[in-house]
Amino acid sequence: MxxxxxxxxxxxxxxxxxxxxxxxxxxxxxxxxxxxxxxxxxxxxxxxxxxxPLVAAQFLWNALYRYRGEHISPTPEGCWAQQPLRMEETCDHCLRALEKAEENAQRLTGKPGQVLPHPELCTVRKDLHQNCPHCQVTYCSTECLLAAAEQYHRVLCPGPSQDDPLHPLNKLQEAWRSVHYPPETASIMLMARMVATVKQAKDKDRWIRLFSQFCNKTANEEEEIVHKLLGDKFKGQLELLRRLFTEALYEEALSQWFTPDGFRSLFALVGTNGQGIGTSSLSQWVHACDALELKPQDREQLDAFIDQLYKDIETATGEFLNCEGSGLxxxxxxxxxxxxxxxxxxxxxxxxxxxxxxxxxxxxxxxxxxxYLDCCQRERSRHSRHKILRENYLFVCSCPKCLAEADEPNMTSEEEDDEEDEEGEPEDAELGDEMTDV
Ligand SMILES: [Zn+2]
Ligand SMILES: [Zn+2]
Ligand SMILES: [Zn+2]
Structure with missing residues (x-):
């Protein structure tokens, strides 16, 4: 419907x-x-x-990492030793970065003494931060604490069992982390928040209608997406996740989401429609600096300062890509x-x-x-753009650029595609939209 x-x-x-x-x-x-x-x-x-978003959730690897503050061992997708540097604590509801812009700059440049001009442009208000009184998860404000409780957190709050590995939600999250390595592009918690939202809602039909709004795929297409997200052993893994998901969250009004077919559909929905959300107090501060009306000389100085800051971050941290989670x-x-x-x-x-x-x-x-492609991917040939779009979003692009290039056989050679395959780009890097505008 x-x-x-x-x-x-x-x-x-x-x-x-x-x-x-x-x-x-x-x-x-x-x-x-x-x-x-x-x-x-x-x-x-x-x-x-x-x-x-209807629902949003932090990526689980990020959340775990922040919480335990420990190193994650290299994964089959390759080592990601640099990832910890860009981990930032965020509001559990709106994903707002909870660190001040200056602290963010200090951590990312590795310079504890780094000072930012115009500190008043940072909007992070630590005095407003709140914790759930039952599970201690952090929110940026009372509004977010209340909004989360009102929409889904009453169902999902683990209370004092937050560390209990046998809590059904912890079992589900652990299973998710064991099958879906960084870079994370979808989150089982987004699906959990969808169910919890319907569970808590007075008007369940409205929410079910809203979620059904996202495009539906055929069974074959859904399998392709799940395969892409979970790898070759996806069938067994999907069944394991479905079992744990059911144990943790079963809801009569949504019984179709818990069947093997329904769960696969839900998984594919989140996989193709989940929009990466990137938040950063530092990039917000930069935007605010850009908007300042300054004398030409001051403007030049501030721009030079920001350029240098980004150079320092690149040297210390590598690519500054702040993708914290995803939403629908x-x-x-x-x-x-x-x-x-x-x-x-x-x-x-x-x-x-x-x-x-x-x-x-x-x-x-x-x-x-x-x-749906980032700017580097958009510069590629029509052939490789189509490959990315087909594999991740299951459609053939017929935009003006693709139509124009369809007449230029040189632009679509198989060789180029093979070359690009060998570059060994990370499996899921193409899935999200560009995460940040820093
Ligand atoms: Zn918030
Ligand atoms: Zn709680
Ligand atoms: Zn196109």
Missing amino acids: AASMCDVFSFCVGVAGRARVAVEVRFVSSAKGKGLFATQPIQKGETIFIER FVLQSCCNHSCVPNAETSFPENNFLLHVTALEDIKPGEEICIS
Whole structure:
């Protein structure tokens, strides 16, 4: 059953200067499904909409690492010894980074004495942080503590059993970590929060309708996705996760999600629709610096300082990619992909609020497209772009760039593709959208 259009917009939060969102959802074709279209002129750089997720969750490896503060041994996917440096504690509800921008800079540059100018631009308020009184999980504010409790945390709170390995939720999370190594691209806890949300909801049907809004795949397509996420032994692993998931969370109103077919569908839904969420108090501080009105000389100085800071971070930490977790966004999920997108997604508020911003002027009636590929992947040949999209999202791109390049046989050689395969890029690196705009 499709959700009503009203539901599709119900997680949008206001955009300054607009009475309502300047987009509508239309059915495009049976191949493409839905698409998002402008209803009013939108200018380059304008925020098209801001949306909060139906559910979001931190990646489990991140959460475990922060909590125990210990090293994770190298995984079959390769060593990730540098990962700990970018671990940052986040709000369990909105994924807001809880570290001050300056502390963040100190940790990432490895310079304990690093000082940031304009400290007032950092919005992290440690005095507002709260812990769940039962399980001690941390929130950025009373609002998040209450919102989590209201939506799903009453069901999921382990209480004093937070460390008990025999608690059903801990067994589930442990099983997940043992089958899904970093880089993490989906989270079993996102699925747990979906179930808990329905369990706690007064209007269960509304939530079930909302979750059913995300595109449905055929059984074969779902298997491909699960295979991609869990590897060759996926069938046995999926069954193990289903058993533990059922033990921890069974809900009569959702009995179909706990059947082998239903669980596979749920898993595929999270795998293809989960949007990576990257939060960082430092990048928010940088955005705020960019927005400052300064004398040309001061501007130059501040820009040079920030450039140097990023250089130092790169030297000390390597790539600064802050992906903390993932979420399900109902309106954004209606946005189709293009290799030449006219809009992009970002998380400039240092929390799970997704901003979709125009990359060029968009006329009424024009489709709004984002790219599911990061900028490096977008520069690749049509052949390898298609390979990534097919494997991770199961569709064949027919955007203007792909159509134009279809006539250029040189651009699509098999050789290039083989070469790229041998580069040995991390398995799941392509799954999420670009995580950060730092
Ligand atoms: Zn929060
Ligand atoms: Zn709790
Ligand atoms: Zn394309």
